[in-house]
Amino acid sequence: MGESNSIAVGLTALSQILKREKSRGSETLLLKSETEEALNALPMKLMKAATMSSVSAAEVIPEKAAPMARQNAEGSTGTLSSAVPKGGEAENEKWARAQLNEIFKEAKNCEECRGLGTLRDQIVFAVGNPMADMMFIGEAPGSEEEKERKPFVGPAGQKLDQIIGATGLKREDVYISNIVKFRPKKGDGRFQGTSNRKPDTTEMAASIRYIRREIEVVRPKVIVALGGTAAEGLLEVGGSVSGLRNQVHEFNGVPVVVTYHPSFLLRQEGEGDAKKAMAMKRRVWEDLLKAMEILGMPISEKQRGYFL
Numbered sequence: 001m002g003e004s005n006s007i008a009v010g011l012t013a014l015s016q017i018l019k020r021e022k023s024r025g026s027e028t029l030l031l032k033s034e035t036e037e038a039l040n041a042l043p044m045k046l047m048k049a050a051t052m053s054s055v056s057a058a059e060v061i062p063e064k065a066a067p068m069a070r071q072n073a074e075g076s077t078g079t080l081s082s083a084v085p086k087g088g089e090a091e092n093e094k095w096a097r098a099q100l101n102e103i104f105k106e107a108k109n110c111e112e113c114r115g116l117g118t119l120r121d122q123i124v125f126a127v128g129n130p131m132a133d134m135m136f137i138g139e140a141p142g143s144e145e146e147k148e149r150k151p152f153v154g155p156a157g158q159k160l161d162q163i164i165g166a167t168g169l170k171r172e173d174v175y176i177s178n179i180v181k182f183r184p185k186k187g188d189g190r191f192q193g194t195s196n197r198k199p200d201t202t203e204m205a206a207s208i209r210y211i212r213r214e215i216e217v218v219r220p221k222v223i224v225a226l227g228g229t230a231a232e233g234l235l236e237v238g239g240s241v242s243g244l245r246n247q248v249h250e251f252n253g254v255p256v257v258v259t260y261h262p263s264f265l266l267r268q269e270g271e272g273d274a275k276k277a278m279a280m281k282r283r284v285w286e287d288l289l290k291a292m293e294i295l296g297m298p299i300s301e302k303q304r305g306y307f308l
């Protein structure tokens with residue numbers, strides 16, 4: 001396990017112990033609120049430090065980094081674009097596929113992820129177009145994804161397909177990935193059946209380097225972060241989706257739109273409040289319209305008035 005990540009693991013554990021002791025009324029461990037806040041914020045800060053030191057652009061962008069050339073030609077704000085020469089489309093795609101394959105192999109053997117002991121063994125990497133303009137990022141695979149070894153193939157995936165379809169794009173046109181590449185365990189993982197859970201900050205810290213590198217390779221023109229957990233892991237920000245979705249964020253020069261996770265929409269639909277569910281679906285669609293506008297995609301009147 002890398003040094004920063006092992007510190008993050010230790011600090012997360014310490015933070016949990018302190019919280020527990022506090023809830024038990026222990027006086028000897030009572031901390032000032034600033035100390036508590038600083039302690040709680042440390043894993044996220046270390047996550048940033050760990051990725052900054054472990055993933056340099058040079059590591060993933062070779063001298064003839066073709067996908068960046070595509071961005072050059074189109075005036076991207078990408079931070080690395082100016083150093084990169086132009087390549088042909090087929091050459092770019094070949095390069096991107098090879099790079100993603102490398103990242104896949106490294107992620108499969110991720111020692112930090114395995115070292116946590118909280119993630120299951122089967123890797124679920126990414127699907128889609130390595131040259132995509134639009135990239136969707138979720139939190140972690142669930143049971144269906146683990147079985148099929150592909151992200152977003154279960155009920156949340158079907159909802160996502162519907163969202164993608166409404167934009168006029170197909171699943172093969174976009175790139176779909178997750179921050180955490182292994183399904184989080186519940187208990188020791190042996191009896192969890194189809195039950196899933198969100199990844200925690202430590203699991204995201206151990207995995208974040210891979211999605212950062214995927215973004216460097218695919219170099220999408222817009223990223224859609226699905227849900228608060230994905231947004232928190234990628235952007236290192238806290239807060240609710242309803243707050244985060246009101247602005248366009250940025251990751252390494254790539255605009256990021258935050259929206260509700262498809263599972264959240266499914267839960268809303270299942271709760272029987274049709275009006276509320278419809279309002280949430282409309283919000284997601286508005287976020288997608290924002291992403292389409294960033295890409296300069298044509299938007300019809302029908303699409304503008306659409307409810308998912």
Ligand code: URA
Nearest residue numbers: 138139140141151152
């Ligand atoms: N939820 C996610 O965040 N990712 C998946 O791949 C599936 C469900």
